[in-house]
Amino acid sequence: MATITIDGIRLEVQDNKSVLDCALEAGIYIPHLCHHPDLSEHGSCRLCIVDVEGEENVVASCILRAKEGLNIRTNSERIGKLRNLALELLLAGHPEDCSTCPKYGNCELQTLIQYMGATNSRMRARIKGFKSEERNPLFIHDMNRCVLCGRCVRACGELREVSVLQYNKKELETYVGTVHDKLLKDADCRFCGACAEVCPTGTIRDKTQLLSSSSSKEEALVPCRAQCPAHTDVP
Ligand code: FES
CATH class of the missing domain: 3.30.70.20 (Alpha-Beta Plaits)
Structure with a gap:
């Protein structure tokens, strides 16, 4: 076990567990998209970035492992700006026709857009x-x-x-x-x-x-939304 601190909250967690999972299990929501609880980590969307005490650069919490004394912030001003930028980069290559998409209302990207308050991307849209x-x-x-x-x-x-x-x-x-x-x-x-x-x-x-x-005869997967305890807190 290890004691880590997330946004000032001390948590007893399993050593070496992903910090994103530790946060979600404690009810602390960190936006994430490429992460899925049944899959290995990808670390590509950069939405789950956090500030780590003693580190100059931000780190993706899905690939950051818990260790004794780790102290992170999930919501600093710098994190907010960089996270919004990461979402804008995702949106730059995505159509804006959410309301006519068959996944409307059941789309994790749409949920993140609403949660983070982004409506569009400043980047030039790529077709x-x-x-x-x-x-x-x-x-x-x-x-x-x-x-x-x-x-x-x-x-x-x-x-x-x-x-x-x-x-x-x-x-x-x-x-x-x-x-x-x-x-x-x-x-x-x-x-x-x-x-x-x-x-x-x-x-x-x-x-x-x-x-x-x-x-399907094979074991059904549970969507991330259902397994992620903090997803219920996302509007
Ligand atoms: Fe995508 Fe961590 S969830 S980088």
């Missing part, structure tokens, strides 16, 4: 121009809505050990696809639904709603 892929059974895959959190790639590789999904590149744009951009049905996909279940945005969607009603 990704991907065609929504609707030819696969069960899933719609709309890469225009992807924020590259990597949850789907990790779910496919770590949880299902299939690794059908990977990062591909088209000119300057990185996207999630398959080897040689094959359709999922031609790429050894088992259609377990893990990618759609962990996707925080409307990128990979279950078009039948069958997976969520247990057509």
Whole structure:
């Protein structure tokens, strides 16, 4: 065990546990997106950054490990500015049509936008121009809505050990696809639904709603929202 301090609150936590998990379990909400409780940490969205006493640079709390005496702040002025900037960078490549997105009202990115009070990005909007892929059974895959959190790639590789999904590149744009951009049905996909279940945005969607009603034989994943105790406090 280790004693750490988060925003002045002393906590007894498991040594080496992620500081983000320690905070969430104690009911201290730190915004996060690429983190999912069933997956390894990615550390890419930078929304979970915190100030660490004695460190000059901010650190992503999902990859920061608890150790005796660690003292962090989750909500300093500097953190607020940098966190807003991280969200703006995510939004710069994301469509603004939330109200017509099928994931409206059930989107983790939308929840974060509301929680952090960001309405748009000061960055110039990038038009990704991907065609929504609707030819696969069960899933719609709309890469225009992807924020590259990597949850789907990790779910496919770590949880299902299939690794059908990977990062591909088209000119300057990185996207999630398959080897040689094959359709999922031609790429050894088992259609377990893990990618759609962990996707925080409307990128990979279950078009039948069958997976969520247990057509998958494999263990169902619980959305981050349901496992994250502090999510209930997010408006
Ligand atoms: Fe920590 Fe994304 S949740 S960097």
